[in-house]
Amino acid sequence: MDRLQTMSVFVAVAEEGGFAPAARRLSISPPSVTRAISELEIRLGCRLFHRTTRSVHLTEAGERYLGDCRRILAEVEEADRHAAGIHAEPRGTVSVTGSAMFGSIVMTPILLDLLDRYPDLSVSTLFVDRIVHVVDEGIDVAVRIADLPDSSLTAIRVGAVRRVLCASPSYLAKRGRPQHPADLDAHDVIHFTSMAPAREWVFEKDGRQTRYRPSSRFHVNTAAAAINGAEHGRGITRVLSYMIAPQLKAGGLEILMPDYEPPVVPVHVVHKEAGHTSARVRAVIDHLVQHLRRHPVLANE
Numbered sequence: 001m002d003r004l005q006t007m008s009v010f011v012a013v014a015e016e017g018g019f020a021p022a023a024r025r026l027s028i029s030p031p032s033v034t035r036a037i038s039e040l041e042i043r044l045g046c047r048l049f050h051r052t053t054r055s056v057h058l059t060e061a062g063e064r065y066l067g068d069c070r071r072i073l074a075e076v077e078e079a080d081r082h083a084a085g086i087h088a089e090p091r092g093t094v095s096v097t098g099s100a101m102f103g104s105i106v107m108t109p110i111l112l113d114l115l116d117r118y119p120d121l122s123v124s125t126l127f128v129d130r131i132v133h134v135v136d137e138g139i140d141v142a143v144r145i146a147d148l149p150d151s152s153l154t155a156i157r158v159g160a161v162r163r164v165l166c167a168s169p170s171y172l173a174k175r176g177r178p179q180h181p182a183d184l185d186a187h188d189v190i191h192f193t194s195m196a197p198a199r200e201w202v203f204e205k206d207g208r209q210t211r212y213r214p215s216s217r218f219h220v221n222t223a224a225a226a227i228n229g230a231e232h233g234r235g236i237t238r239v240l241s242y243m244i245a246p247q248l249k250a251g252g253l254e255i256l257m258p259d260y261e262p263p264v265v266p267v268h269v270v271h272k273e274a275g276h277t278s279a280r281v282r283a284v285i286d287h288l289v290q291h292l293r294r295h296p297v298l299a300n301e
Helices: 003-016 019-026 030-044 060-083 100-117 169-175 181-186 223-231 241-250 279-293
Strands: 049-051 056-058 092-098 121-127 141-145 154-161 163-167 189-192 201-205 208-212 218-220 236-240 254-256 265-271
Touching: 003 019, 003 030, 003 060, 019 030, 056 060, 092 100, 092 279, 100 121, 100 141, 100 241, 100 279, 121 279, 141 154, 141 279, 154 279, 163 241, 169 254, 181 208, 189 223, 218 223, 223 236, 223 241, 236 241, 241 254, 265 279
Parallel strands: 092 121, 092 141, 189 218, 189 236
Antiparallel strands: 049 056, 141 265, 154 265, 163 236, 163 254, 201 208
16 A cells, blocks of 8 residues: 555544454455554554554554644645646535534534535534644634634634623622622632633733632533523623623623723634635635624624
8 A cells, every 4th residue: 555545544443443444434354454554553663553352542643643644635635626626616524623612602503504505515523622733633723712822823813702700680689799809709609610720810900900819619610500500690600701692682691890801812713724725624714704703792802
């Protein structure tokens, strides 16, 4: 086998979780798969899989090599399509990532609208609350809610969200409305830990920062849990503004102390293709940028 064929075999084994399933996927014999992987490991000088009688798992080197192989094979496929004269029509699969709640609430309807527009295009999403390494994990497009470090990736700003305090009307009627960060000492706080890994809330007014360390009996690791607790009148929590848009509209939650909100958190569409951008990836980027820039939950610039 040539190198590209061997890469395809490696990717199939990694994705199928075994040599026999990979052979069926590629319509080749299991011994051919075994031989290709063995020759590849010898050429690279490292093991790519941990093998047992019941399972096959990637080694650390295999994890890194998988991302590179996916990227190279996708580029070769795109080059073939470009040479065949079908580059202008978006087709094929594009992988997209974003945070779990933003992906569910905001990105999913936009991506479904995109699929209606381009019947030959497919989208594979990875909505998770962790930093996804675009290049290493073979992701085409990402939506990042954060200040971005300098990198080789291309970023297009589409808006911003706010870090807001909120509580239910019933809680505020019973406990009063705080006017200053120091007033929070007299309130029940639901601490959404992902919003403040250092267990500190930062406020800002007139260019001056105030740091507050919330004292809480209820620490949660998901925005949904924090919002649910606040809706049920169990305290004040801090989340990103888009997360509570439905509750604000329905009157189930109210924003507190807007004058003390820290600077907004920018939202970017990020991709790894510089210069030459495939039609399928460009279609996704353009669609996300267009719709996110006019989405009401990002109208905070």
